[in-house]
Amino acid sequence: MNKLFDFVALDIETTGFDFQNDEIIEIGAVKYKEGSASEQFSVFIKPEKEVPLFIKQLTHITDEQLAGGEKIRDALKSLRNFIGDKILVCHNASFDIGFLNVKLQDCDLPRISNRIFDTLEISKIYLPFVFNHKLGTVAKFFELNLENAHRAIYDAEVTGKILINLLKFIEENIPLKLNYHILEIARYIQPDTDLLFFLEKILEHQKKYAILSKSSPKIDPFRNNYIEHSVENPRELTIEEIFGTKGVFAEKFENYELREGQLQMAEAVLRNFESDEFLLAEAGTGVGKSFAYLIPAIIHTNKTQSRVVISTNTKNLQEQLFFKDLPTVKQCLNLPFKATLLKGRRNYICEKKWQESSLDFDKSFTPFEARHFIYLPVWKEFTKTGDISENTSFNLKFAGNTWKKLAAERHFCLGRKCAYFSRCSLMNVRQKAENSNLVIINHHLLLADMISDNSVLGEYEHLIIDEAHNLPHIAPAELGLSLGFNDFNNFFSQLFSVRGKYQSGILPNLKTAAVKSMIDDSRKKRLISLAEETINFIESEKNIFEEFFLNVGEEVEKKGKYGKLRVKREEDFPFLSKFLAEIIKFLEELSRLAVQIMNELSEIKSSHFFDYAVHTDNIDGVIKRIAEFYDGVTTLYNPDLQQNAYWLENFKTGNEKYPNGILNYAPLNINELMNELLYSKVKSIVFTSATVAIRGKFKYFASRMGLDLLENGKVRELIVPSPFDYQKQARVIVGGFLPDPKDKYFPSQSLKLIKKAIEISQVGTMVLFTSYKDLNYIYDELKEPFYHQEILLLCQGKGISRSALLSEFREHRESVLLGTNSFWEGIDVPGESLSLLILNKLPFMVPSEPIVEAYLEKLQAEGKDSFLHYMLPTALLRYRQGFGRLIRNKNDKGIVLVLDRRIATKFYGKYFIETVPAKTVIHETPIEIYDYLGKWFKGF
Structure with missing residues (x-):
């Protein structure tokens, strides 16, 4: 070919x-x-x-x-x-x-x-x-x-x-049948294209030479989400026998170096499992914390036959644990274990939806949606997991609507009644997880499982939360609610949709089944009539949702800031209560109709109605989904603004008439919820991160997470310092002479210092900002002079992905990268590609951010200093995370240049100095800084 x-x-x-x-x-x-x-x-x-x-x-x-x-x-x-x-x-x-x-x-x-x-x-x-x-x-x-x-x-x-x-x-x-499927999708997207011509020629060739074609594929491209390590003669080992100088790791790996901190943490984690306690463990960069909890977890599960769930914040760490660290453990450890990588339900394809949409994709998808659907057949043919995130061709950001029509979902899952149950990706991975010693998840799934009464993970006794410092920021949104037009519109599309002359959805399918059924004519008529009445009701009334969310978006556009608008008093937004009351009435009527349909179905003999279980489960799912919407809307109709943040949001669509408003509602305190939904249900938890303590104390994190509500002695603490010699490897220098960040002259003065510092140092430099406004100003002012000086300037938000920016930055050792929020953590650039880190401002939260503003007001109402109790601690943790980008191994050297004079002038400046392990030097003139940089980087 x-x-x-x-x-x-x-x-x-x-x-x-x-x-x-x-x-x-x-x-x-x-x-x-x-x-x-x-x-x-x-x-x-x-x-x-x-x-x-x-x-x-x-x-x-x-x-x-x-x-x-x-x-x-x-x-x-x-x-x-x-x-x-x-x-x-x-x-x-x-x-x-x-x-x-x-x-x-x-x-x-x-x-x-x-x-x-x-x-x-x-x-x-x-x-x-x-x-x-x-x-x-x-x-x-x-x-x-x-x-x-x-x-x-x-x-x-x-x-x-x-x-x-x-x-x-x-x-x-690629089998002929699979190519034919791809060809049909391409023909539906747009007839008479060059791609279609290409596919037709391939198909002609395959048909002509079908007898000579290979019977089985040569590739096995996708990884599994399950590891099973079987051992014939398991051998129990102590932590010392694994991590020590004469231990298993030393035998397996050349140049292995004992890390006392890693050994200390591993022993603490194992003791924590055995004593059913909670452990707060900060492990500095270079400690090797993932092995320090994976090894004890495997040792303990072998002793007790219990399950350990490990939760991470980022996909990168989740995949590192499963695809890199666990295979290393498997290679070294003579103990059996089973491990599963588990994600949220909507990551997995629904086999039933796939089979139905593959047969009638022209009824299921618009031509635009089919442009994304065409990237799925080959993936579906070879995937072992059904996890869409492994499909690098399918961009969920742009193909969200396509995926929603294919993804597994809670209310319309038939479970064991489904004809495709044996091939169900979701059920398959959940069964594996149920039988695994270790289950690797992310924080979003952990929180979702908490509020669904452990319906995903089932019972487990021990939990490890890595990247734990992110949990206080993630939990409120996950434990709250968010509603937008797409939530309702997609639900209505599941009930009923029209594509050309075709009708599809739960209600048309029910009508068709009723017509073909063997039930008596009077019941048949009632069932068909109810289905049609429900369809007509939705069609006649659903415009209220479009109007409402259009109004929400417009309100944010007029009065909001950065696409958000907080609801401080209900009387300031009379349109909210008006529309929400109408939506409540709509949902009550829709629920009444759905219940009537279910009542009619319950009177029918299952043998007289084709796919009876499918239709009853679908209507049951409809009733439950309506109830879920009803709970959410009634909560928003009668909000508790003392204990929750309530805000409106909009997103850019390029279409001014699109209903782009979103309603958000999140609890301000999660401590009692964490106790009720999580802490009371497990025996032990390890909270770990490189940045979870402030000045050697866990008080802030413990308070935010409700750990201070537990009985005395339940929570133990451990700080394992980094093995790096920060006094030799790093310095923090502060421009004490610069104007205050709020001063109108700060941008121009900071620009001069950034430019000169980069020109003098001539090393790989990252500049971190707290806002796109500051970042864009510096970029616009530097791009022309740096172009002429042949200094490569890379910038976030200029059409290049984060991973591509980092790749270029690593490759060009004297380049400059400007980044904002997402670059303050999770960035690993070892070596000379990053030797100078510039922090434009101290990373305080934006006080006008709705959930931040609401929390600050709550603290003040309780008589607490909101700055000391929230703004300062979050900034200190963020500052530590930013600092942590610089030194990634024992050979790295570099400087952190801070342009925020408040370190030198404000009472809280000493806390920023004390919170990082490197020496901080405050300079009172730019000449001192230039001289310091020149001497430090001399010979680089």
Whole structure:
């Protein structure tokens, strides 16, 4: 099949992404005939404007090469002659062809109208398991050499090879039936496209040579979510025998170094399990805390046959534990264990929904939704878990509506009654989790399980919460409620939807089943009539939801700040109570109709009604979902504003008429809820993080989490310091001479210091901000001078993903990265790529943030100093997290430069100084700082 097409592979290099204002600087094209390269076309184009430094560094194209380049019109004419009417192959064709067509039009030359195959699109359909679908990643998957990446001629050649390898991959791994399914989806999305032509030719080839095709795929691309470690002769070991200098780890790993802190923490965790206590354990960077709790967990579960649940905040740590750390433990430890990686219900595909939508996808999805649906068939064919997060082609941010129609959900799950139960991804992983010693989850699932009476995790005795410092911020939202137009609209779509001449959903399906049933005519008529009455009621009244959430969005737009608006007094928002009262009436009537339908069904013999259990369970799910909505809406109609934060929110959609408002409601105190829903149900908990204590005390965290309400002696504390020598490896220097951050001159003065510090240091630098406003100001002022100085400036929020920014930052050792909130933690950049960390301001919470503002008012009403009880502790923890980005191993060295003079001038400044392990030096002139930086980084 790899000789199926003759084509020209094409790539361009440009000075940016703007078709109108940026320029093409290189074009490369390679002709492929019968699967091999036969002829090349390569040309540099002389630009009219200066080429950005970043592009020069990316492409390695020199000014000399461009100076000798052709004029754009001549180059484009030559290209058109070279490609003729051949099929063109590009990686991200919409960019290459779009850019070329704009420039062709500018030069009064005909636009490209050839057939175009996009290897980006094709790879997303057929390779949903690669890390991403960049040219280099796909090339690496096919083991293709990409040494000269971002040069047009080399990228064009690799693009051609990728297509050839894709054809071979499809032939060897994708069954004809699966390809036919993909073809039908593509035809529904848009008939007569180049992708459709590509798929049709593949299918023709497969049909012609079906007898010769491979019987089974060669690939096994997805990982499992279950580890089973069986041991014939288990051997009990002490913590010392595992972590000690003569222990198992020392035997298994060369250059193993004993970490006293790791051993100390492991012993404390094991003791905690054995004594049924709660442990607050802070483990500094480099301690190795994940092994310090995984090993004791496995030892204890083997002794007691109990279960340990481990919860993390981030997906990165969750996957590190399961796919990296546990396999290492498995390799070293002669103890059996079973472990499961478990996520929330909506991460898993519903087999019933998949089968039904695959048969009638044109009834289930709009053509726009089907654009995302086409990335699912190959993933579904090979997945072992049904977890959509492993499908790198499917972007949940943009494909949310598509996924909602396929994801497992609580109220409409038939459980063991489902015809597809044996193939259910969710039930499969939950059964594994039930039988596992270790279950790895995230905080969101932990909290969701708490409020659903352990319906997900079942009973367990021991819990480890890593990244525990995030829990006080996550818990209120998870334990509260949020309602928007999509919540109701998606529910109504499940009940009833029309796609062209087709009706689908729970109620039309019920009508169809009633017509075909063997029940008596009078009952049949009543059932059909009730279903139609319910449909008509929804259709006639549901516009209230659109109107309401449109009003909510508009109210936020007019009166809110940063897309949020707090409800402090109900009388300030009369439209809320008006609409909510109407919605309550709507839900009461809808519930009455659903109950009537259920009553009719309950009078029917199951043998007289096809799929009787399915229909009764669906209506039961409808009743429960209505009740859930009713509880939420009545809570918002009668809010307790003393104990909860209530705020309106909107999100940008690009459509002013879209009902984009959201209602949010969250408890201000979670301590009693945590006691009631979690602490009273488990024997032991380990709370751990690198930053959970403040100045050596756990008082703030314990108070926020309700641990101070437990009996004396129940909670133990442990601080394990980092093994790094911060006095030698790091310094914190403070610009005590700068204006106060609230001063109007602070932005310009901080800019001068940032610029000069970077120019003097000439090392990898990260600048952390507390707001996008400050970040954008600094970026706008630095981009031009740094361009001329050939300093690579990277910035969050400029169309480049977080992971891509970090990748570039690590690769270019003297680059500068500007980041805000998400870069203050969870960023690991060891080595010289990060040697200077600049903190623009101390990381205090925004006091106008609705839930923060409400909590501050509550503290004040209780006679407490809200600054000392909340604003300062959260800032100190955040400051420690920011500081922690700098030193990631024992060889790192660097400086943290703080531009916030409040460390030197305010009473609380000493707390920031004391909360980090490195020496803090306050300077009173910029010259002192420049001199200090110059001496520190001399010889770097």
